[in-house]
Amino acid sequence: MKLLIVLCIAVAAVSGSVLPSDNVQVLRYDNDNVGLGNYRYAFELSDGTQQEQQGEIINEGREDESLVVKGSFSWVGPDGVTYKVTYVADSNGYQPTIEKEEEGPGAVPPGVVASLLG
Numbered sequence: 001m002k003l004l005i006v007l008c009i010a011v012a013a014v015s016g017s018v019l020p021s022d023n024v025q026v027l028r029y030d031n032d033n034v035g036l037g038n039y040r041y042a043f044e045l046s047d048g049t050q051q052e053q054q055g056e057i058i059n060e061g062r063e064d065e066s067l068v069v070k071g072s073f074s075w076v077g078p079d080g081v082t083y084k085v086t087y088v089a090d091s092n093g094y095q096p097t098i099e100k101e102e103e104g105p106g107a108v109p110p111g112v113v114a115s116l117l118g
Contacts, residue, residue, distance in 0.1 A: 048076035
Protein backbone atom coordinates (compact mmCIF):
# COMPACT_ATOMS: atom_id res chain seq x y z
CA MET A 1 0.00 0.00 0.00
CA LYS A 2 2.89 2.35 0.73
CA LEU A 3 4.24 1.73 -2.78
CA LEU A 4 0.86 2.66 -4.23
CA ILE A 5 0.78 5.93 -2.29
CA VAL A 6 4.32 6.78 -3.40
CA LEU A 7 3.36 5.98 -7.00
CA CYS A 8 0.34 8.29 -6.80
CA ILE A 9 2.48 11.10 -5.45
CA ALA A 10 5.01 10.55 -8.26
CA VAL A 11 2.23 10.71 -10.88
CA ALA A 12 0.95 13.94 -9.40
CA ALA A 13 4.46 15.44 -9.40
CA VAL A 14 5.11 14.43 -13.01
CA SER A 15 1.77 15.74 -14.20
CA GLY A 16 2.52 19.09 -12.59
CA SER A 17 6.02 19.38 -14.00
CA VAL A 18 5.17 21.77 -16.82
CA LEU A 19 7.25 24.90 -17.17
CA PRO A 20 5.63 27.69 -15.13
CA SER A 21 4.05 30.71 -16.72
CA ASP A 22 3.40 34.02 -14.98
CA ASN A 23 -0.02 34.32 -16.62
CA VAL A 24 -1.60 31.00 -15.57
CA GLN A 25 -4.59 31.34 -13.27
CA VAL A 26 -6.41 28.74 -11.18
CA LEU A 27 -9.94 28.48 -12.60
CA ARG A 28 -11.22 25.74 -10.31
CA TYR A 29 -9.96 23.94 -7.22
CA ASP A 30 -11.97 21.36 -5.30
CA ASN A 31 -10.61 19.37 -2.37
CA ASP A 32 -12.43 16.89 -0.14
CA ASN A 33 -9.77 15.31 2.05
CA VAL A 34 -9.70 15.19 5.83
CA GLY A 35 -6.81 12.70 5.86
CA LEU A 36 -8.82 9.78 7.21
CA GLY A 37 -9.36 7.57 4.18
CA ASN A 38 -11.31 8.38 1.05
CA TYR A 39 -10.50 11.62 -0.74
CA ARG A 40 -11.22 13.57 -3.91
CA TYR A 41 -9.64 16.62 -5.52
CA ALA A 42 -9.69 18.43 -8.85
CA PHE A 43 -8.25 21.56 -10.37
CA GLU A 44 -8.24 23.40 -13.68
CA LEU A 45 -5.79 26.08 -14.85
CA SER A 46 -6.22 28.75 -17.49
CA ASP A 47 -3.52 27.18 -19.69
CA GLY A 48 -5.69 24.08 -20.21
CA THR A 49 -4.03 21.93 -17.54
CA GLN A 50 -6.51 19.83 -15.56
CA GLN A 51 -6.23 17.12 -12.95
CA GLU A 52 -8.69 15.16 -10.88
CA GLN A 53 -8.23 12.18 -8.59
CA GLN A 54 -10.18 10.18 -6.06
CA GLY A 55 -9.00 7.56 -3.63
CA GLU A 56 -11.03 4.95 -1.85
CA ILE A 57 -10.01 2.48 0.82
CA ILE A 58 -11.34 -0.99 0.09
CA ASN A 59 -11.57 -3.90 2.52
CA GLU A 60 -11.06 -1.46 5.40
CA GLY A 61 -9.91 -3.11 8.60
CA ARG A 62 -9.07 -6.40 6.89
CA GLU A 63 -5.66 -7.85 6.15
CA ASP A 64 -6.14 -7.15 2.43
CA GLU A 65 -7.05 -3.47 2.97
CA SER A 66 -5.82 -1.27 0.13
CA LEU A 67 -6.27 2.07 -1.54
CA VAL A 68 -7.73 2.31 -5.04
CA VAL A 69 -6.93 5.55 -6.85
CA LYS A 70 -8.65 6.71 -10.04
CA GLY A 71 -8.01 9.91 -11.89
CA SER A 72 -6.81 11.80 -14.91
CA PHE A 73 -4.61 14.69 -15.87
CA SER A 74 -4.36 16.64 -19.11
CA TRP A 75 -2.38 19.47 -20.62
CA VAL A 76 -2.06 21.35 -23.89
CA GLY A 77 1.28 20.61 -25.53
CA PRO A 78 3.41 23.15 -27.40
CA ASP A 79 1.84 21.77 -30.59
CA GLY A 80 -1.60 22.92 -29.41
CA VAL A 81 -2.82 19.33 -28.95
CA THR A 82 -4.46 18.28 -25.68
CA TYR A 83 -2.95 15.18 -24.10
CA LYS A 84 -4.88 13.27 -21.43
CA VAL A 85 -3.84 10.42 -19.15
CA THR A 86 -6.60 8.50 -17.36
CA TYR A 87 -5.47 5.97 -14.78
CA VAL A 88 -6.34 3.48 -12.08
CA ALA A 89 -3.83 2.50 -9.41
CA ASP A 90 -4.78 -0.48 -7.30
CA SER A 91 -3.50 -3.91 -6.27
CA ASN A 92 -2.85 -4.59 -9.98
CA GLY A 93 -0.48 -1.62 -10.22
CA TYR A 94 -0.62 1.65 -12.17
CA GLN A 95 -2.79 1.29 -15.29
CA PRO A 96 -2.73 4.41 -17.49
CA THR A 97 -4.59 5.10 -20.72
CA ILE A 98 -3.18 7.91 -22.86
CA GLU A 99 -5.27 9.95 -25.28
CA LYS A 100 -4.32 12.63 -27.79
CA GLU A 101 -7.11 15.04 -28.73
CA GLU A 102 -6.38 16.61 -32.09
CA GLU A 103 -7.14 20.27 -31.51
CA GLY A 104 -3.82 21.71 -32.62
CA PRO A 105 -2.74 23.31 -35.89
CA GLY A 106 -3.98 21.29 -38.83
CA ALA A 107 -6.80 19.67 -36.88
CA VAL A 108 -10.34 20.12 -38.14
CA PRO A 109 -12.42 21.99 -35.56
CA PRO A 110 -15.30 19.90 -34.11
CA GLY A 111 -17.90 22.40 -35.41
CA VAL A 112 -16.69 21.93 -38.99
CA VAL A 113 -16.82 18.14 -38.64
CA ALA A 114 -20.37 18.35 -37.24
CA SER A 115 -21.53 20.57 -40.10
CA LEU A 116 -20.06 18.18 -42.69
CA LEU A 117 -21.81 15.22 -41.10
CA GLY A 118 -25.15 17.00 -41.16
